Amino acid sequence: MHHDPVISVERLSKTYAGGFQALKEVSLEIRRGEIFALLGPNGAGKTTLIRVICGLVNATSGRVLVDGHDNVREFRAARERIGLVPQELTNDAFIRVWDTVAFSRGLFGKPKDPDHLEKVLRSLSLWEKRHNRMITLSGGMKRRVLIAKALAHEPEILFLDEPTAGVDVELRRDMWEVVRQLRDSGVTIILTTHYIEEAEEMADRIGVIRGGELVLVEEKRTLMRQLGSKELTLHLREPLEAIPAALDRHALALAEEGHALVYSYDASEDDEESSGIAELLADLEAEGIGFKDLNTRQSSLEEIFVSLVKERP
Numbered sequence: 001m002h003h004d005p006v007i008s009v010e011r012l013s014k015t016y017a018g019g020f021q022a023l024k025e026v027s028l029e030i031r032r033g034e035i036f037a038l039l040g041p042n043g044a045g046k047t048t049l050i051r052v053i054c055g056l057v058n059a060t061s062g063r064v065l066v067d068g069h070d071n072v073r074e075f076r077a078a079r080e081r082i083g084l085v086p087q088e089l090t091n092d093a094f095i096r097v098w099d100t101v102a103f104s105r106g107l108f109g110k111p112k113d114p115d116h117l118e119k120v121l122r123s124l125s126l127w128e129k130r131h132n133r134m135i136t137l138s139g140g141m142k143r144r145v146l147i148a149k150a151l152a153h154e155p156e157i158l159f160l161d162e163p164t165a166g167v168d169v170e171l172r173r174d175m176w177e178v179v180r181q182l183r184d185s186g187v188t189i190i191l192t193t194h195y196i197e198e199a200e201e202m203a204d205r206i207g208v209i210r211g212g213e214l215v216l217v218e219e220k221r222t223l224m225r226q227l228g229s230k231e232l233t234l235h236l237r238e239p240l241e242a243i244p245a246a247l248d249r250h251a252l253a254l255a256e257e258g259h260a261l262v263y264s265y266d267a268s269e270d271d272e273e274s275s276g277i278a279e280l281l282a283d284l285e286a287e288g289i290g291f292k293d294l295n296t297r298q299s300s301l302e303e304i305f306v307s308l309v310k311e312r313p
C-alpha cells in the first residue's frame, strides 16, 4: 500500500441552512488502497462528510481533492473516481439487475462495457441473478446490487455508508468478505459504521467523528495497542481488606469487595516474562494469598470507542 493520499479533505466545515454546524474544520487524508472506517454516534456528521466529499452537499468552507481534483471546480473528474453505496435501498422494484447496473454506468457518461459489468456481477455473486427483477432478490442480494451499481463506472474509491446496518450477522460477514475482495482488487474503501466490530474486523485505519469534529485518526493496530490493555482477575480464597505492601510493585486493584484482585498490564507485551504475571504469582504465593481461579480479558475497540465518545471536553 502506498501512503499517497487519494482523497485530501482540508479544513472542511458545513453549516446547514437552519444554522446547524454538522462539520467543524475536518481535515483528513485517505490513503490509496486502504480500508478506512469512519466511526461515530448518531448525528456525528458521518453521512454529511461523505456527501460533501462526493459533491452531493456543498461545504461551507474548506476543500476536497479527489486524486488531485478539486471536487467543486473539477466536479466531473472528481466524481467519476468515486462510487457511493448509499444507506437506503432505493431501487425500482421491477427493474432487472443487469439493467439497473448498466444504467448506473450510463449516468457517468461511460460507454457500454458488458465485460466490465459481467466482472462486477460475477465478483459479487450476482451473475446468475442478472435477469432477476429487484423485487425477487433477498435483502443481501439487494445490497450487493447497490455495490454493483456503485462499481459500474469503474471508480477507484468506494464509499459505503453503513453497509451492514440492520443486517444479520451472517450477511454482515458476507459483506465484509466482499469488501475485502474489493480492496484486494485495488479499490480504496471508506465505510461508515455503528458497529465497532466492523471497524475492528475490517479497517486499516479508523477515524472517530463526534459532534462534527474528527477527534481521532489512527491505524487500527496502533489504536488497539495504545489503548488496549489487558486485565487479569484473580478470585481470592479469602477476601483482602487492603493490598499488602509487598505487592506494591504490581499494578493491582481490589475488586468485588476484596474478593478479587485485578492486575492490569500492557496487551502488547503478550509473553509471560514482560507481562509481569509470573512475578505477581510468585509474590502472591510468598504472601500466602491463594486464589480460586483467574481469568484475563482485553479491552476491545468497543470500550476504546465508548471512552472516546464519552469523554467530552
Ligand SMILES: Nc1ncnc2c1ncn2[C@@H]1O[C@H](COP(=O)(O)OP(=O)(O)OP(=O)(O)O)[C@@H](O)[C@H]1O
Residues within 6 Å of the ligand: 016, 017, 018, 020, 021, 022, 040, 041, 042, 043, 044, 045, 046, 047, 048, 049
Ligand atoms: N439537510 C440537513 N439540514 C439540517 N441539518 C441536517 C441536514 N442533514 C443532516 N443534518 C444534521 O447534521 C447532523 C449530522 O448528520 P449526519 O447524517 O451527517 O450524521 P451521521 O453521523 O451520519 O448520523 P447517523 O449515524 O445517524 O447516520 C445531524 O444532527 C443532522 O440532524
